[in-house]
Amino acid sequence: MNKVILMGRLTKDPELKYTASNVAKCTFNLAVDRRFTKQGEEKQVDFFNIIAWQKQAEFCGKYLVKGTKVVLSGSIQNRSWDDNEGKKHYITEIIADDVEFAEGKKAADKPLSQSNDGGGYTQGVYTELDGPDDELPF
Numbered sequence: 567m568n569k570v571i572l573m574g575r576l577t578k579d580p581e582l583k584y585t586a587s588n589v590a591k592c593t594f595n596l597a598v599d600r601r602f603t604k605q606g607e608e609k610q611v612d613f614f615n616i617i618a619w620q621k622q623a624e625f626c627g628k629y630l631v632k633g634t635k636v637v638l639s640g641s642i643q644n645r646s647w648d649d650n651e652g653k654k655h656y657i658t659e660i661i662a663d664d665v666e667f668a669e670g671k672k673a674a675d676k677p678l679s680q681s682n683d684g685g686g687y688t689q690g691v692y693t694e695l696d697g698p699d700d701e702l703p704f
Contacts, residue, residue: 568641568642569639569640569641570639570640570641570642570660571637571638571639572596572598572614572637572638572639572660573598573635573636573637573638573668574596574597574598574599574614574635574636575596575597575633575634575635575636576594576595576596576597576630576631576632576633576634576636577594577595577596577597577613577632578594578595578632579594579630579631579632580592580593580594580626580627580630580631581593581594581627582623582624582626582627582628589619589620590619590620590621590623590624590627591617591618591619591623592617592618592619592622592623592624592626592627593615593616593617593618594616594626594630595613595614595615595616596613596614596616596636596638596660597611597612597613598611598612598613598614599611600612614659614660615657615658615659615660616638616640616659616660616662617643617659617660617661617662618661618662618665619661622662622663622664622665625665626662626665629667630665634667635667635668635669636665636666636667636668637665637666637668638660638662638663638664638665638666639662639663639664640660640661640662640663640664641660641661641663642658642659642660642661643658643659643660643661644656644657644658644659645657645659
């Protein structure tokens, strides 16, 4: 099984192009925070090359911009080629089958703010509820 799910932010605006047979291809890079960081170290980030095709490519080219937070699912693909000097090059890419926004427009427009609990940065999307927890419907 070859399945990958990623959530991260675009590092630059996506590039939408069309092949000679008029098939849409959109490429972009996604920065994904690593889940765990050792105490005292900076947050680690992985960068992935993403490719979307056809209608998914047109969606990405039309609606995504640098900084947009998305969640995507797809598959991993490895490619290799020889350059003019005979040197072999390798690349790993994610072929996106589904790309969705991971936050609302209002959340994306709000600046990041430092959380008080030392847990990093938050978008300020949630509001604190007053009162006892036993009044919650769940």
